[in-house]
Amino acid sequence: MRISRIYNNNVALAMNHSGVETVVIGRGLAFGKRKGDLLDPTKVEQTFVPEQSTSDERLTWSLSEIPSEILALATELEASVRENSDISLSHSFIIPLADHLNFAIIRAREGIDADYPLTLEVNQLYPQEVEFGKKAIALVEERLGVTLADAEAIPLALHLVNSQLTTADMSTTFRMTEIFSQIFDVISSAYEQKIDQSSMSVVRFITHLRYLFVRSQQGKYPLQQDPTTPAIFEAVKTSYPQAFSCAKKVRLLLEMQLDQELTDDELTYLTIHIARLAKDLTLDS
Missing domain, CATH: 1.10.1790.10 (PRD domain)
Known part of the structure; x- marks a missing residue:
């Protein structure tokens, strides 16, 4: 690998054999070297490819400090x-x-x-x-x-x-976490019982909510309505009335926070997840 930039004696930016600029880390690997020099591969301890979205100023400051x-x-x-x-x-x-x-x-x-x-x-x-x-x-x-x-x-x-997530902005993660917490507060209030956050149903629900959040970020909502939705929607609504009522509150919360309308497909998914949570609580949903 040939050096493109030296940050300090132990960290440098180098061009690998595939033509990709890679950050290389190793004790003394850049000592006495200049831009364009070849690196001793035996001194390279760690490598990683920096994100393209990371500015040169940010990368330089971080790797230098x-x-x-x-x-x-x-x-x-x-x-x-x-x-x-x-x-x-x-x-x-x-x-x-x-x-x-x-x-x-x-x-x-x-x-x-x-x-x-x-x-x-x-x-x-x-x-x-x-x-x-x-x-x-x-x-x-x-x-x-x-x-x-x-x-x-x-x-x-x-x-x-x-x-x-698709963004490197930590504020998005904080916001998502706060919204998830509010959702579980709504469910706990509806069933008058604290949700067991360690249950597999909660893990699956959080996974679903994360993907929903990512799709929202990517502008992929509202989704096109599935033509089979009316029948499934009515069946779920009839089978799980309490979960459906709770899901409507959760959908409203999500729509307010995401500033997007969610379809009846999403309401159906929310109802099913909440019904599973209710089953974990051994409650009649």
Whole structure:
């Protein structure tokens, strides 16, 4: 690989054999080198392809300021998610993850505590992502000898949630999380019982809501009505009256938040998911 740009002695941008610019990380790999020089492949410890949406200024600042060992750690964590889980990532989150880890480590060393909003909601809605956050904390302590607060698992989890969406904007993830929490509040109120967030029905419902949110982002709503909907819609409405009534409230909430009308197809899906939740609660839906 030939060097395109040097950020520091341990991090550089290089052109790989396929003609793709790749960030390379390794102790001393760029020391004494210049643009256009060949890299010693034995010194390359980690590589990743930066997002095209990341500006040159942002990339330069991050790669210059974030220690190479933290960049390598973030690269390893992302690779672990891609290889060892069923989570589908829409974009890389190495830079924002490394950026967060860097500041979290600085805060930990200076004894500064951080208070994160939506802690309860994130724990309830994204258990798999929270486990990732805990793994990241453990890896930081193992590799770098720095103990991060348990609360850091929350923003780390949200970085992983965000990487599954089509946008890299974290505000979208916060908004989506708040909406999901409101939806479960509506359902809990309708059935006068707290929802078990760990149930498989909740996991499936959240997955459905995420895809709905992504489709909304992509401008794919309202969907074209399925011609078989009227019969299915009436059958579901008749079979699950309480779930249907609750689903109408959830649809209204979603329409207000997404600023889009949802079809009766979506109301049917919402009713079925809510009916499954009700069955988990052993309630008559």
